[in-house]
Amino acid sequence: MAHFTSLDELSTKEIERLIERGLQLKQGAPVQPIPTKTVANLFFEHSTRTKCSFDMAEHHLGLHVLPFETATSSVQKGETLLDTCKTLQAIGVDALVIRHGETGYYEQLQHHLSIPIINAGDGSGQHPTQSLLDLMTMYEVYGNVIDKIVVICGDLRHSRVARSNAHVLQRLGATVIGSGPREWFDETMGIEYREIDEAFASSDIIMLLRVQHERHLADQDFRATDYHLHYGLTRKRMEQLRPSAIILHPAPINRGVEIAEELVEHPQSRIFEQMTNGVFARMAILERAFNQQTTKETI
Amino acid sequence: MAHFTSLDELSTKEIERLIERGLQLKQGAPVQPIPTKTVANLFFEHSTRTKCSFDMAEHHLGLHVLPFETATSSVQKGETLLDTCKTLQAIGVDALVIRHGETGYYEQLQHHLSIPIINAGDGSGQHPTQSLLDLMTMYEVYGNVIDKIVVICGDLRHSRVARSNAHVLQRLGATVIGSGPREWFDETMGIEYREIDEAFASSDIIMLLRVQHERHLADQDFRATDYHLHYGLTRKRMEQLRPSAIILHPAPINRGVEIAEELVEHPQSRIFEQMTNGVFARMAILERAFNQQTTKETI
Amino acid sequence: MAHFTSLDELSTKEIERLIERGLQLKQGAPVQPIPTKTVANLFFEHSTRTKCSFDMAEHHLGLHVLPFETATSSVQKGETLLDTCKTLQAIGVDALVIRHGETGYYEQLQHHLSIPIINAGDGSGQHPTQSLLDLMTMYEVYGNVIDKIVVICGDLRHSRVARSNAHVLQRLGATVIGSGPREWFDETMGIEYREIDEAFASSDIIMLLRVQHERHLADQDFRATDYHLHYGLTRKRMEQLRPSAIILHPAPINRGVEIAEELVEHPQSRIFEQMTNGVFARMAILERAFNQQTTKETI
Structure with a gap:
């Protein structure tokens, strides 16, 4: 079967x-x-x-x-x-x-x-069908993911996308790094944590995770603008990316939170291509x- | 028309x-x-x-x-x-x-x-389309229902399945018996009431009715295990059935209430065949x- | 595009x-x-x-x-x-x-x-697709709307049907009149208000608007029978219509409010034809x- x-x-x-x-x-x-x-x-x-x-x-x-x-x-x-x-x-x-x-x-x-x-x-x-489409998007650009550096940034702990991807990417030869808020990192996923600016600047593939409304955005202490500044893909961080690096996001996107509004359709973004x-x-x-x-x- | x-x-x-x-x-x-x-x-x-x-x-x-x-x-x-x-x-x-x-x-x-x-x-x-598929399931096994004994067990009073079936079965030559809780029996349906063990043991066709969550299972005084013991198809009652008897249920089933979990797919059950x-x-x-x-x- | x-x-x-x-x-x-x-x-x-x-x-x-x-x-x-x-x-x-x-x-x-x-x-x-089907219904009867008198009766202020229609009908050569409760009339729509009996009796096309449950019918001070009497198409007003006049309603209809129950399928009604x-x-x-x-x- x-x-x-x-x-x-x-x-x-x-x-x-x-x-x-x-x-x-x-x-x-x-x-x-x-x-x-x-x-x-x-x-x-x-x-x-x-x-x-x-x-x-x-x-x-x-x-x-x-x-x-x-x-x-x-x-x-x-x-x-x-x-x-x-x-x-x-x-x-x-x-x-x-x-x-x-x-x-x-x-x-x-x-x-x-x-x-x-x-x-x-x-x-x-979320294995999402993983497969993510992989397909990477293979479309790079042919394969051997020795590619993939940073997964955001709420890794609650993300089924992160979990599915971290494992399969390593099986296929990629190096996977976690970033975003330290307290949202998941030690059990068998990947290294790196501080965001360093992680983004050295990666071939940036996978942004969605900040879940139901978990965080409704929390009064959570500030979307703070998140964006500290853990989002800002215009400034965009400039530090490798010119060949690509940006993925499983969507739905919180524009201005995980990614600056104007970068959603940046030439290096593959967000709609993923769909x-x-x-x-x-x-x-x-x-x-x-x-x-x-x-x-x-x- | x-x-x-x-x-x-x-x-x-x-x-x-x-x-x-x-x-x-x-x-x-x-x-x-x-x-x-x-x-x-x-x-x-x-x-x-x-x-x-x-x-x-x-x-x-x-x-x-x-x-x-x-x-x-x-x-x-x-x-x-x-x-x-x-x-x-x-x-x-x-x-x-x-x-x-x-x-x-x-x-x-x-x-x-x-x-x-x-x-x-x-x-x-x-619920005439349900009746027709029930009849089809009986005819598939027996050819017709002439002189067959059919017991309908459960909340007859609130069941449109019971009402549709009781009448048509009699028109087609079957003997229809009601069973289950006395207070749920409906005198106006023109069928005889029999105590469950006797009714089950003498029937060719056992039609179990669904205990309706919205009516009974939410009632604190209603105990699913009590119902099962007194009015459900238990393993013990199963052993008393005629070997040729078949079991029907309009579904959705409350497993362990109207019928023991392990009997749902018993060889004598036609529940999924009905669907x-x-x-x-x-x-x-x-x-x-x-x-x-x-x-x-x-x- | x-x-x-x-x-x-x-x-x-x-x-x-x-x-x-x-x-x-x-x-x-x-x-x-x-x-x-x-x-x-x-x-x-x-x-x-x-x-x-x-x-x-x-x-x-x-x-x-x-x-x-x-x-x-x-x-x-x-x-x-x-x-x-x-x-x-x-x-x-x-x-x-x-x-x-x-x-x-x-x-x-x-x-x-x-x-x-x-x-x-x-x-x-x-609501331009509704307007188009309204126009189609009028053209089907009259060939065109040049010099036809169209009365739109009801809650013009909150109706997207009224707004779409008033404008396009005038562009296509019709004379458009508003009627119904004065306080629901919308001065900005560029059409004349007329008292209902006069308006109905002189029109070629009667467009009844739906009284919106969510706005009015839930209002305790609003009485459906009063509305019908004062602003609805009653049997009496029906008798005053031109024999060639047609009745339109975007539906859903509040029977007995905008229109008398028995007039919904009157030969001059085009309500189901509109659909x-x-x-x-x-x-x-x-x-x-x-x-x-x-x-x-x-x-």
Whole structure:
């Protein structure tokens, strides 16, 4: 069963094959439509990018998408996630894309289903489709990430994006550095902490993390302008970046907090390119779920 | 106008034709697509199974499904159900699938519309598409229900499933018995009450009803474990069932309340099969609404 | 870029071309499908008619509609409208239909996007697709509106329908009159106020505006029956109308308030016809957004 729950479950060879397939799809590689299959997207947490990106990827693959709204489903009557998934399986759904607030929600679930689960984010755990699109964006620029220096800056402790990325980037040969507020750094992630100005100036890839409204911005003691000054990508820090360095952000962006308003669309920013790439990364993941023949392994 | 609001409106011959058509569709009978027609699914109450099942049935028939979310519709501005339906008719919708909290909501409505209504559940009234899939599941096993003993167990008083089923089963030749808490039994349904152990041991078909969270499980005096012990399908009661007896439940299931966790997928359980059958039952109903030629009457 | 934000931006020639195209589509003019394009409908305010009408128009044009629910989007995480729109553009959406509570929301937005925006209503500003379908309904009856007398009756001050219509009707040659409660009249709209009985009796077109629940009907001092008596289309006023006069209402209707229950489907009422026309008006607008060749200009 080709579940896609965490990049840890995939070999580096398989990860690089997916990246390559995503880049080929972006360049117009032909798609073999899968019109006889149905997918349901179960988003139990807010999403624009990931949800819409999957919808678009499914459309490009000719898949049927079963409408599913968590707010009006029987989840509201207390139905468990397992029974909801088994129900969808019983009525003929062939794959499930799931975002859920519970970290590792898929661990038990995957053993009780005969259809693949694609993890679109689990609590503070993993966000492997975001990682794949991030990697695709880096490979698009650099070919690979061997010996590249990647700084991840912000609330590493609560970020599923950071966690997914830190590990896979190291497996693929990159050097990963953490930065931002010391108290938000996560010692358990197995990466080095560096002070922001030094970290930014020496990196090839700057990954800014979102300051989460629900955690920090509502906090009266938290000042967005202070954060920007101390831990954001200011115009001044921009000038210190390597000219070849690229800027990533998983979005939604807090303009003027993690990044200065006018830098969001700077030529070195790949923020909107990441979103474009997300569609193709997810097409590659969906093809895998349906065992479509994709590219030959050339890596 | 081929409304589908209550099985009481259909002859037994027509009911059995729909059951047969559903079973044929399940076995792969060819479908004549209806791509020029548009359906809207109006669900004013929570649903996973019924809503998704209709969506899937409509997909298999090649119908266009107009997205309609009650939460963001003008119903929120106080528009009546009639005006909402007339609006959809005016913009070109060809059939309406409606679940609504008001018992008998369709009675006035159907006289003001020129497009068919399919009742997907009305208050504590009817749930005829559920009845049809229940019947289909019984016919699949037994061929028909003549002289079969069916026990309906649980909150009969508030169950639209019970009400729909009790009547039609008797019309089709079955003996229907009520069981579960005495105070939840409904004398007006014209069926006999029997104590649970006796009822279960002598039945061919066990229909468990859902204990409604919103009515009972939130009640501090209500104890799920007590209910299970006194009125649920325990492992012990399972052992007393006839080996040929089948277990049905309209779902969502409260595992460990109406039925022991480990019995949900017991070989005698048809609970997930019911969901699968629901898609085909609804295809047969939709074909009827659009006057598609279906199977020849062979009953 | 073929934005469609306000009829003020279009020449009268272009407006009449759209009306004509809408009427041709209604009569069955062939459509050139646009299946390679994707549209997203962003409704930040409640809607049945406009939202469903766009969905149906998009279906008829063979467009792919990307599902987008504001309630579960990242808008809930504080994402700006601009970033939401840029995200959708980045993932491959080709046009945006937007209803938003902020008057003139599109003014800045349109300069930052490379895909067309279709305004489906902005705060108390414009509702140009409604205006177009209103015009289409008038042209269908009268051929044009030159020298026709149009009375707009109700809460002109808070109505985006009134504002859009008053201006364009005058540009197209009609005489526009305001009526209803004096205190709800808007002096800045450049139209004359007339007392209701006189206004109704002398008009060719009666446009009733909706009394907004959220503003008035919840007000304890506001009495629906008083409003009906003083400012509604009663049976008595109906008898005074010109036999050729037609009645319009943007809906949802408060039956018994703006119009007597039994007059909603009076032969002179075009209220449901407006909804039917809305689909074709929006098809014409979407064709324009995608630069489809439509009718030759024959006006």
